[in-house]
Amino acid sequence: MSNSPLDQSAIDRVRSWLDASDTVAAVGLSVAQRAQHIAAWQLKEDYPHLGGVRPRIFLSRDFPFSPLRIELEPSCCLRLPHIEANGNFCHGVVAAPNDLDDPVKAAGRVLEQFLDYVRRSADPEWVEEEFHRESHDYWLRYVDASSPPKGYRTDEILLEIDPDAKKPQRAGALHLGSRARAIVSSRDGGPKAAAEAIGWSLGTIVHGSALIARLPEDRRWTPSTWPKSFESLSALLDEITDTTGILTAWYGSRQWPNEAPLFVVLLQGSVGFGWRVIPYSTRASSQPRVAPVKVSRIDRRWTLARDHQSEQLDVLTHKRVVVFGCGSVGAPMIELLARAGVGSFEVIDPDLMRPENISRHPLGIQSNGGYKATEFCQRLKNSVPGVKITSHTMTAQSWLAGGHPPPDLILDCTGDRAVRMATAHARALGFGPVPNMMIWMEPFGAAAHVVTIVGSDQWPGSDPAETAINVAYWPDDVEVRHPGCGQGFHLYGMADAWETAAVATRRAIALLREDDTRSDVVSLIQSRGYFERVWPGITFHRQILIPSGAESVVERRSLAEALGGF
Amino acid sequence: MTNKTFSKRIQESLNLTKSTERWEQLMVSLLRRLELDPGARKDAEREYMALADRIADHLDIPRHSVDVVPQGSMRTQTTIRPPGRTNFDLDVVVVLSGPRYANPDPELFFEEFGAALQGNEAVTGAPTAKNRCWRLPFPNKPYYFDVTPAVPDPIHAYGAALRVRDPETAWSPSNPTEFAQWFCDRADLQFSFQSATGLGSLIEARKSVEPLPSDPVRIDDMLRRTVQLVKLHRDNAYFHESDVRKQGCPISVIIVTLAGLAFESIWLTRRNSFTSPIEVVLAVIEEMPNWIERDAAGNYFVRNPALKKENFAERWNTDQGLRAGEFFRWHQRLEDDIEALLTDEYSKSNERKLKAIFGQVGIDAWMASLEEIEQSAPLLKGLVASSGIEVSNPRVATPVSRNTRTLA
Numbered sequence: 001m002s003n004s005p006l007d008q009s010a011i012d013r014v015r016s017w018l019d020a021s022d023t024v025a026a027v028g029l030s031v032a033q034r035a036q037h038i039a040a041w042q043l044k045e046d047y048p049h050l051g052g053v054r055p056r057i058f059l060s061r062d063f064p065f066s067p068l069r070i071e072l073e074p075s076c077c078l079r080l081p082h083i084e085a086n087g088n089f090c091h092g093v094v095a096a097p098n099d100l101d102d103p104v105k106a107a108g109r110v111l112e113q114f115l116d117y118v119r120r121s122a123d124p125e126w127v128e129e130e131f132h133r134e135s136h137d138y139w140l141r142y143v144d145a146s147s148p149p150k151g152y153r154t155d156e157i158l159l160e161i162d163p164d165a166k167k168p169q170r171a172g173a174l175h176l177g178s179r180a181r182a183i184v185s186s187r188d189g190g191p192k193a194a195a196e197a198i199g200w201s202l203g204t205i206v207h208g209s210a211l212i213a214r215l216p217e218d219r220r221w222t223p224s225t226w227p228k229s230f231e232s233l234s235a236l237l238d239e240i241t242d243t244t245g246i247l248t249a250w251y252g253s254r255q256w257p258n259e260a261p262l263f264v265v266l267l268q269g270s271v272g273f274g275w276r277v278i279p280y281s282t283r284a285s286s287q288p289r290v291a292p293v294k295v296s297r298i299d300r301r302w303t304l305a306r307d308h309q310s311e312q313l314d315v316l317t318h319k320r321v322v323v324f325g326c327g328s329v330g331a332p333m334i335e336l337l338a339r340a341g342v343g344s345f346e347v348i349d350p351d352l353m354r355p356e357n358i359s360r361h362p363l364g365i366q367s368n369g370g371y372k373a374t375e376f377c378q379r380l381k382n383s384v385p386g387v388k389i390t391s392h393t394m395t396a397q398s399w400l401a402g403g404h405p406p407p408d409l410i411l412d413c414t415g416d417r418a419v420r421m422a423t424a425h426a427r428a429l430g431f432g433p434v435p436n437m438m439i440w441m442e443p444f445g446a447a448a449h450v451v452t453i454v455g456s457d458q459w460p461g462s463d464p465a466e467t468a469i470n471v472a473y474w475p476d477d478v479e480v481r482h483p484g485c486g487q488g489f490h491l492y493g494m495a496d497a498w499e500t501a502a503v504a505t506r507r508a509i510a511l512l513r514e515d516d517t518r519s520d521v522v523s524l525i526q527s528r529g530y531f532e533r534v535w536p537g538i539t540f541h542r543q544i545l546i547p548s549g550a551e552s553v554v555e556r557r558s559l560a561e562a563l564g565g566f
Numbered sequence: 567m568t569n570k571t572f573s574k575r576i577q578e579s580l581n582l583t584k585s586t587e588r589w590e591q592l593m594v595s596l597l598r599r600l601e602l603d604p605g606a607r608k609d610a611e612r613e614y615m616a617l618a619d620r621i622a623d624h625l626d627i628p629r630h631s632v633d634v635v636p637q638g639s640m641r642t643q644t645t646i647r648p649p650g651r652t653n654f655d656l657d658v659v660v661v662l663s664g665p666r667y668a669n670p671d672p673e674l675f676f677e678e679f680g681a682a683l684q685g686n687e688a689v690t691g692a693p694t695a696k697n698r699c700w701r702l703p704f705p706n707k708p709y710y711f712d713v714t715p716a717v718p719d720p721i722h723a724y725g726a727a728l729r730v731r732d733p734e735t736a737w738s739p740s741n742p743t744e745f746a747q748w749f750c751d752r753a754d755l756q757f758s759f760q761s762a763t764g765l766g767s768l769i770e771a772r773k774s775v776e777p778l779p780s781d782p783v784r785i786d787d788m789l790r791r792t793v794q795l796v797k798l799h800r801d802n803a804y805f806h807e808s809d810v811r812k813q814g815c816p817i818s819v820i821i822v823t824l825a826g827l828a829f830e831s832i833w834l835t836r837r838n839s840f841t842s843p844i845e846v847v848l849a850v851i852e853e854m855p856n857w858i859e860r861d862a863a864g865n866y867f868v869r870n871p872a873l874k875k876e877n878f879a880e881r882w883n884t885d886q887g888l889r890a891g892e893f894f895r896w897h898q899r900l901e902d903d904i905e906a907l908l909t910d911e912y913s914k915s916n917e918r919k920l921k922a923i924f925g926q927v928g929i930d931a932w933m934a935s936l937e938e939i940e941q942s943a944p945l946l947k948g949l950v951a952s953s954g955i956e957v958s959n960p961r962v963a964t965p966v967s968r969n970t971r972t973l974a
Contacts, residue, residue, distance in 0.1 A: 021952060023945040045945040108953020115950050115957065118943045124584035125911040220582055 005061045010103035011038055014059055014068075017104045027056065036060055037069075049122050051076050055089070055114070059107075064099035067091070068110040078141060078223045080121055081130035085141055089114060131222035136271040138223060140294055148278060148291035153180060156294045157263055157274045160185040160194050160385065161212055163301050168241050170250065173208035173261045177201040182261045183298075184210040187386075194298075199382040208261035211250045213241050215268040226273075230288045233264060233275060240266075251277060251288065265295055270307045272297060300386045304341050312513060316341035317386075319512050322407040323347045324396035324423070326372045328360040328494065329439055330413030332501035333508070334389075335362065338380055340509055344388040345380075346407065348399045349373040360494040397422045406434045409512060411504075415440035417463050424459040435511055439504045440465065443478045444534040445496025447471045450504040450522040452511060457519040457559055468563050469521060472531055473539050499524065503554060519559035526552045572901050573848035579909040580844065588912040588935075590785045590844050596924055596931045597794045600647045602654045606708050610640075613704070614658050614711065617683075617690075621660060624682035633661040637714075637742030642749045642822060644793040648801045649925045654709040657699075659716050659742050661728060667717040672731040679715040698730050698738070716740055725875045744872035745819075752826045753789040755833040759841050785843035789829045792847045795923070796821050796854075799900050802925045814885070814892030820868050820878050821854075827871070828853035844908075851904065855897055866890055 005011050015038070018024055024041040033040070041057045051073050058069040070089040077083045082090045091113045099106035120126045131138055148154075158181060161171050172190035175182045177200070185194035195202055215221065219240070227233035234247040247264065256262060262277040272295030280288045297303070305313045319342050323330050326349035334345055353367040353375055367375040373391035380389055392399055396412065396419040412419055420438055427434060436459070438451040449469045453459050466474075479488040503524050510516040527546045531538050546553055570578070580586045602610070614634045622629040638657035639645040645654055660679070667675070680700050683693040690711075691703035699714040716728040719739065723729075726739035785791045797818060804815045828850045840846050858879065859867040865883045870876035882889040903922040907915065913936060920928045950957050 017953070021949055023949045043946060043949075045943065047943065102954070105954045108950055108955040111946065111953065112950045112955050112957065115943055115946045118946060119939050122939050122942065123913055124588065125913060128582075128584045224584065 005038065005063070006065060007063070007100060007103075010064050010100055010106075011059060011061075013103050014063065014107045015039055017107070018057070018059075024057065033058070038063075047118050047122075050080065050118065057111075064103050064106040065095050067093045067095065068107045070110065070114050078138060078145070081127055081134070081138070082117065085144065089117065091117070128220060128222050128224070131224075132220045135221040135268070135273075139221075139226075139271075139273050139292065142223065142226065143292045143294045146292050148276060151259060152276060152278045152291065154182050154261065154263070154276045154291075154293045155180040156182070156296055157210070157265060157272070158183045158298045159210075159212075159265060159272055159274075159295055160187060160191075160298045162186060163267065163270075163297065163299055163307070165212075166214060168211060168213040168237075168243070168246060171210050171212060173210045173263055174205060175203055175208075175261050177203045182208070182263065182293075184212075184263060184265065194385075197381060198385060199378070206257055206260050208256060208263070209250070210263040210265055211237075211247065212265045212267065213237060213246075215240055215266040215273075217269060219268065221268060221273070226292075227275075227290070230277070230290050233290055236266075237264070263293065264290070270297070270302065271295070298385045300341070303385050304339065313341040315513055316509070317343035319409065320344040320346070320407040321409045321411060321508075321512075322399075322404075324399075324410065324412045324419055325349055325414035325416075326376050326391075327351070327413065328357075328497035329415075329441070329501050329504070330411070331362045331372070331376050332498050333411060333413060333439070333505050334376065335380060336501060336505040337508060338384045338387045338389070340505070342512065343386070345377070346390050346392060346399075346404070347373045347377055348392045348394060348396050350393050350395050360492070360497050395419075400426045400431075406431045408435070409508065410434055410436045411508065412436065412438045413440075413504075417465065420459060420463050420465065421461065424453075424461065424463075427453070428458060435517075437504065437508055437511070438465070439500065441490075441492060441496060441500050442470055442472060443474050443490045443492070444530075445492040445500070446526050446531050446534060448496070448500035448503060448524040450500075450507050451559070451562075452507060452518075452520050452522075453559065454511070454517055454519050460563065464563060467541070469523070471523070471525055471540060471542065471544055472535075473541065474535070478535065521557050521559060521562040523555045523557075524552060525555060571852060572905060573845065573852045576848055576905055576908045577845055583911045585908070585910075585912040586842055586844055589908055590842075592912075592928075592932060592935060593795060593844075594785055594791065595935075596928055597646065597791055597798070599931065600794070600798065600927065602645050602647075602656075602709065606654075609707065610656055610709055610711075613689075613707070617658075617702075617711075617713070618660065620686060621662075621679070621682045624685065625662070625678070627662070627664055627666065631662060631664040631667075633663070635659045635661060635742055637746060638712075639797075639818060639822075641742065641746035642753075642790070642793070643787075644790050644797065644818075644822065646794045646797050646801070649805050649927075653704075653707075655712065656709045657712045657714070657742075659714045659728070659730075659740065661716045661718065663718050670717060672736045675717065676715060676731040683713065697733060714740070726873050739873060739876065741870075741873050745870060748872045749789075749822060749826050752830045752833075753787065755789075755830065755837075757788075757833065757840050757846060758838045785847060788843050788846045789825060789850070791843075792829070792850045793822055793825050795847065796825065796851065796900065798925070799903065799923050800896060802921070802923065803896055803899060803903075805925075810888070811892060814888040816889070816893045816896060817878070819870075820893070823868055823871060823878060824854040824857045825850055827857040831857075848904070851900065855894065858893075 018041050019026060024043055027040050027042045029037055029040055037058045037060050039059050043055045043057070046052050046054045053073045056071045058071065060066050060069065070091065072083055072087045072089060074085060074087045076087060077085045084090055091110055093110045093113050096106065096109070154175070161169055161184065169186060171184050171186040173182055173184045174191040174195065176195060183191040183195050183200070185191040187194055192202065192205070227236050237247045238244050251262070258279050263274050264277060265272050265274045274293035274295040275290040276293050278289045278291060300317060301307055301310055301313065321337060321342055321344065323334055323345060326334065326347050330349070334347060338345065349372050351372050353361065353363050353370050353372050355365065355368055358364055361372070363372060363375050363379070371391065371393045373393055377389045377391040380387060396414060400422050410423055412423055423436055427436060433455050436453045438459070439449070441448045447470065451459070451469060479490055481488050503522060507522050525544050528544065531540070544553070544555070580589070614636070618632045618634045619629065622632045635658065636656070637659050640656045647654055680693055680695055683690065683700055683702060689704065691705045693700045693702055696712065699712040702711040702713060704710050714730055716730045719727060719729040724737050724739040726741040728740040729737040730740045732738035800816060800821065804812055832846065832849050832853065857868070859869070861867065866879040867877050868879040870878060879889070903919070907919045907923060910919065915932065917929045920932050924931070947957055
């Protein structure tokens with residue numbers, strides 16, 4: 001496609017309007033600017049508090065879907081809020097429904113916002129408030145603009161500490177293989193254990209340290225208040241920790257090698273601001289210097305809940321879930337539960353990942369030949385910080401016979417009668433009343449069932465899954481045969497599996513949070529027409545009423561109601 | 567309640583709101599507006615020179631025997647127009663010398679001098695006698711003169727180079743020049759942030775606020791501005807007070823002396839610990855009462871620094887505590903009013919707080935400074951209007967906001 005405007009008419013109208021105005025003068029575009037923009041103008045007035053430069057207005061090829069751009073000087077960045085490193089004014093105006101009908105007004109809305117900005121930014125209080133309101137963004141720009149000496153560059157601190165701690169903390173620090181990223185962790189085993197758990201490679205290991213403190217919420221954090229030297233950082237730490245000389249005591253407490261990663265991190269609300277401490281021997285000064293560093297929290301509170309609903313997260317973090325079957329339903333359920341905050345998993349599955357599993361399993365061709373449980377557990381460990389997950393490449397029955405301590409929940413995603421029976425048996429005997437959920441699908445994803453058994457309720461030894469729970473009678477030949485022992489399969493797709501996993505995960509979370517602790521059966525059922533289409537002549541156990549206009553229903557029955565006479 | 571001092575508390579708040587410069591700017595532009603303008607000042611100078619000519623003529627003495635010396639706020643350059651009045655109070659001392667004034671009778675001398683002021687009532691108005699001076703109302707001028715006749719006291723028989731008629735003691739010592747010189751010497755003291763090395767930060771800070779044309783950006787003359795500010799507050803504070811209280815109102819010479827002493831002491835002990843003029847102003851205000859002395863009998867002393875025998879607070883010791891009580895009450899109120907004002911963000915202040923210190927003229931100047939922002943960027947405003955958008959009032963417009971990406 002050629003590099004042509006999306007709406008020539010809108011551009012022409014704005015162009016004529018600006019060309020006719022005696023408040024702006026057209027200016028040329030550089031070759032680079034021409035790739036994106038059609039034309040540019042310069043205002044005929046300047047504003048001393050905005051650096052005294054006359055602002056430029058750019059009209060882009062995708063106007064009005066991309067708004068007018070206003071540019072000041074790059075030097076305005078960090079001196080004034082809402083100015084990016086290239087001088088671009090970040091106006092926050094987005095396309096409105098009538099912009100194509102009235103493109104001049106669309107341009108006017110941006111200029112109106114700029115006028116408001118020109119006036120407001122004359123007020124130093126407003127400038128400070130705005131800087132503070134988006135303090136994290138401006139900090140990142142400051143980090144980008146900083147130039148630490150060679151060998152002391154850290155682009156990002158990955159921080160894994162207790163975000164609730166009110167007192168200053170010390171934690172170990174290590175650089176990751178790339179050397180531009182560091183990990184700071186207070187977990188057992190320190191940053192090395194954290195990095196290994198996640199699967200990050202460490203470079204040459206030089207142990208460093210970090211001092212972490214909390215900045216009061218009401219403390220203004222703006223370019224004019226950021227400490228920019230070791231001395232001013234030290235003074236700030238003294239003040240906020242109420243401890244004289246805390247930084248110098250920490251820094252002087254032991255002799256780290258010169259190249260050791262040493263950091264100071266201040267947390268304010270959910271965000272962190274970091275500095276790398278650079279030893280004085282690298283420059284002609286008796287004091288160390290500091291270089292700003294971006295801080296990314298990787299603790300569970302932040303990564304899994306953005307610091308919201310922490311109590312609910314904590315409840316789930318302490319839960320241990322055993323999952324039978326790491327297949328097309330089990331694997332996504334583990335992932336959904338882990339990202340919802342469940343802290344510990346044991347995954348039991350003896351099967352290998354085969355190429356034909358790819359169509360509906362989250363693992364891919366790179367895991368071909370590996371155990372599904374092992375491969376998937378590793379993938380999850382690398383993805384979700386702090387999750388504890390163990391794989392057992394055995395059958396569920398073997399695991400049940402292995403004398404393991406009872407978990408908080410057994411999730412049976414095998415759809416296998418023997419496993420259902422073995423689990424029911426184990427609950428009745430040694431395991432006691434461990435909540436048990438059984439999840440399976442009817443062929444073609446025509447229905448999915450989530451059976452939850454809690455407390456003293458029992459799943460009948462007759463295993464009435466196909467008779468009391470399933471909607472339809474499925475003949476044996478619905479299973480596609482494969483020339484291998486026990487390698488038949490049912491036709492359904494990944495969407496069916498994930499929909500099942502989503503319904504089951506919601507039920508599992510309600511159970512784990514103890515929001516809903518009744519034994520029940522939740523069924524996702526497609527319309528009768530769907531059943532008849534995928535298997536003409538199919539017969540049903542019971543009549544399912546699908547409301548007019550709906551394609552499927554999620555039905556919930558008490559276990560007693562579902563089992564009826566069983 | 568914090569145990570930080572008045573000046574520290576305000577300074578912390580100013581640092582937070584970044585309002586220092588705007589408050590300083592408002593103060594200076596206001597105080598300038600309340601001063602006698604340079605044209606009227608020149609006119610006053612011409613008038614008192616003409617007065618000297620007339621006095622020499624009427625008393626029939628050589629012109630070189632009549633010396634006119636401005637004193638008080640005119641001499642210390644701390645004049646400020648009192649609220650509700652348009653006229654400035656200008657003090658001049660007229661020193662008469664020569665054999666005739668070697669040892670005159672004080673009452674006769676005073677009367678004769680008053681008579682010599684007559685004859686030009688069309689310009690000066692009729693002279694009226696006060697305690698030590700004659701008042702010339704100058705009905706058509708923006709000022710009136712308090713003219714104090716004095717004669718030399720070469721052997722300092724009364725304690726100073728000059729003596730003036732005093733209805734109670736016959737003669738009193740007077741040294742307007744020395745006192746003014748003492749004050750001006752202190753006003754010239756420089757703090758380290760005002761020196762070359764500190765200039766960079768001031769210049770940098772200037773860039774962040776657009777100065778009003780021809781208006782000063784920072785407090786330029788810290789001691790004089792402090793005195794003006796404090797006098798202005800005093801004038802406003804006592805404007806609606808009872809006559810009894812008005813009697814106890816702190817007199818200017820005490821304010822000037824205490825401010826000068828505090829300023830000098832701050833300069834001597836901690837001139838390197840300040841970063842902005844307003845910090846110095848606040849510190850001076852805070853320290854002023856520390857320079858009131860008391861003896862074992864509980865008598866108050868605010869000594870004339872240029873004439874130690876003279877106690878400006880002498881009347882505090884004979885008025886059953888009226889003046890002393892008023893001073894401390896008013897000083898507390900000064901601190902409270904300044905704290906209430908300066909701990910507000912500039913644009914979010916309110917009229918009541920401004921009025922307490924600056925009076926109505928302060929409210930007007932503050933409103934004008936906010937209005938000015940609304941009138942800025944005329945071309946941009948025109949361009950926005952030509953797009954068909956009604957230009958909104960900036961104080962009610964939605965703040966610049968950025969896209970909220972809810973799905974990130």
